[in-house]
Amino acid sequence: MDYITKYAPFLVKYSHVVAALFLGYLAAKYLNNTRIQSLSADDEHSRAKRRSGKPKDDENWVNGGQQLAKANPAVNNEEEYQEADHDCLEHEDKTPQIPYKGDNYPEEEMLERSRRFYEEMNKRRSIRLFSDRDVSLEVIKNVIKTAGTSPSGAHTEPWTFVVVRDTRVKRELREIIEDEERMNYQRRMGDKWLNDLKKLKTTWQKPYLETVPYIIIIFKQVHSISADGQKKPHYYSEISVSISAGILLASIQNAGLVTLISTPLNCGPKLRELLKRPPNEKVMMLLPIGYPTDDVTVPDLKRKPLDKIMFLV
Amino acid sequence: MDYITKYAPFLVKYSHVVAALFLGYLAAKYLNNTRIQSLSADDEHSRAKRRSGKPKDDENWVNGGQQLAKANPAVNNEEEYQEADHDCLEHEDKTPQIPYKGDNYPEEEMLERSRRFYEEMNKRRSIRLFSDRDVSLEVIKNVIKTAGTSPSGAHTEPWTFVVVRDTRVKRELREIIEDEERMNYQRRMGDKWLNDLKKLKTTWQKPYLETVPYIIIIFKQVHSISADGQKKPHYYSEISVSISAGILLASIQNAGLVTLISTPLNCGPKLRELLKRPPNEKVMMLLPIGYPTDDVTVPDLKRKPLDKIMFLV
Numbered sequence: 001m002d003y004i005t006k007y008a009p010f011l012v013k014y015s016h017v018v019a020a021l022f023l024g025y026l027a028a029k030y031l032n033n034t035r036i037q038s039l040s041a042d043d044e045h046s047r048a049k050r051r052s053g054k055p056k057d058d059e060n061w062v063n064g065g066q067q068l069a070k071a072n073p074a075v076n077n078e079e080e081y082q083e084a085d086h087d088c089l090e091h092e093d094k095t096p097q098i099p100y101k102g103d104n105y106p107e108e109e110m111l112e113r114s115r116r117f118y119e120e121m122n123k124r125r126s127i128r129l130f131s132d133r134d135v136s137l138e139v140i141k142n143v144i145k146t147a148g149t150s151p152s153g154a155h156t157e158p159w160t161f162v163v164v165r166d167t168r169v170k171r172e173l174r175e176i177i178e179d180e181e182r183m184n185y186q187r188r189m190g191d192k193w194l195n196d197l198k199k200l201k202t203t204w205q206k207p208y209l210e211t212v213p214y215i216i217i218i219f220k221q222v223h224s225i226s227a228d229g230q231k232k233p234h235y236y237s238e239i240s241v242s243i244s245a246g247i248l249l250a251s252i253q254n255a256g257l258v259t260l261i262s263t264p265l266n267c268g269p270k271l272r273e274l275l276k277r278p279p280n281e282k283v284m285m286l287l288p289i290g291y292p293t294d295d296v297t298v299p300d301l302k303r304k305p306l307d308k309i310m311f312l313v
Numbered sequence: 314m315d316y317i318t319k320y321a322p323f324l325v326k327y328s329h330v331v332a333a334l335f336l337g338y339l340a341a342k343y344l345n346n347t348r349i350q351s352l353s354a355d356d357e358h359s360r361a362k363r364r365s366g367k368p369k370d371d372e373n374w375v376n377g378g379q380q381l382a383k384a385n386p387a388v389n390n391e392e393e394y395q396e397a398d399h400d401c402l403e404h405e406d407k408t409p410q411i412p413y414k415g416d417n418y419p420e421e422e423m424l425e426r427s428r429r430f431y432e433e434m435n436k437r438r439s440i441r442l443f444s445d446r447d448v449s450l451e452v453i454k455n456v457i458k459t460a461g462t463s464p465s466g467a468h469t470e471p472w473t474f475v476v477v478r479d480t481r482v483k484r485e486l487r488e489i490i491e492d493e494e495r496m497n498y499q500r501r502m503g504d505k506w507l508n509d510l511k512k513l514k515t516t517w518q519k520p521y522l523e524t525v526p527y528i529i530i531i532f533k534q535v536h537s538i539s540a541d542g543q544k545k546p547h548y549y550s551e552i553s554v555s556i557s558a559g560i561l562l563a564s565i566q567n568a569g570l571v572t573l574i575s576t577p578l579n580c581g582p583k584l585r586e587l588l589k590r591p592p593n594e595k596v597m598m599l600l601p602i603g604y605p606t607d608d609v610t611v612p613d614l615k616r617k618p619l620d621k622i623m624f625l626v
Contacts, residue, residue: 114455142427246559
């Protein structure tokens, strides 16, 4: 104490000030730590939310998640472990078993079928100009039934297909999407955009959203509510829904119709509201479906050859 | 001031203490805010990493990300804006255009085609018991070529299909997956597992990984390297690869073969090493492909009826 009095007399004189400074610091630190914790918890929560349906592709991140789960018992360990049950998109369960009889084509026929199916699918192109020619609703129902045969994590079937036929809903939908697109272009282009609006118009405007007979909006269900009112998370819902979209595309192509698969995610909440879907459903994809215009063109893109996508070991 | 002196004389007497408390509070707040910002930036960074291939399903989160990008120029704005280009899985670009001629089936035929395709796909089931009967490699090539016709974000075609035919590689692959599965069961089951090992064996063991003629492991390419050595991120790669997997499943079913799509993510890095794939490729799915055993059974699951998955507006 003598030492302090000698060399830093102000510390004694202003000891209450120093104490107050320290107390203020501690108080702020406590308050802010609480905030950091709640930020982390929010993030873990939103991660867990996003994670339903999104497997982890980074081992470090997985371990991080598990360490966090250990450090903080409030984080649902059950969820971590269920998530680790990565085995299968369709899981084995207690439901009774029935015999399965597959098709059994002779080798030549199998080869021929696989070749023809490739040729059919290889004709598929994303189309941006749709005719207003009508399509039978029965065909739309069939392609969606087909998408519904997709496998899904734990057989949760976490998909909802909203089919928009109503003219007014199509118009509102177009407005929502064009507003968002316009903002994207504006943000991206800055001043250039302001001077060059006319040229860009063709890019953010989507008149086909009103001319096309149907628009399919695909929602993923991030969870469901079980009989006892509990949230049941849907793991891998994003993968499952995307696989289902792949089968939908195959089915649309097989029927001789065309589409353009897009992911209008910035306007998800607005679309969800417009289409009156519950909060557990999130917009994933949007597909206008119909016939192309007579004079439609597509970019002359090549697909990667087999030896760039397949490796035999 | 008179008012304060009258009613709160301590505020005047201890004004320096109050000031010090406030200063201490501010200092701590500043320091902690810096920490919060760096936490958020880290998170944004890891989000951005994970986001390659994963679109955002929460508008608040999206806006948050954009605000953060604005507030903190260190966050890669370019990436934010590219990400905002959510328009299309196949984008319009500068490549020359060619005319597109679609199929044009009479309405009756279209309806019939869509019905038959539904019936074909509806027969598909996930199979867990595979015969060792061989399959022509040409058929495998055709189903993978078919998967390669899938649309993809900005036509990046971010998929790699590794086809495992070699017996030794299949054995190593089985070991990697069973090791991971055993750990999952152990973690999940705790002591119960130790007492009950025998019964569980049937669950984590995957002998079919050695009997089946081919195993397809699907990798997503999270980025590519452009001609000038720059990393080119692949947006939506996870969605694109999953759509492609859906078309693969359709193609396998059409050929009369069976599979079981699974997402063996905990063993991704080990599988990547075993199959000698570069670090920009991450294991997404694994599909044994072949014939079912003669006596195979499947759970008697029902699919959701159309009115539970499709909503017409």
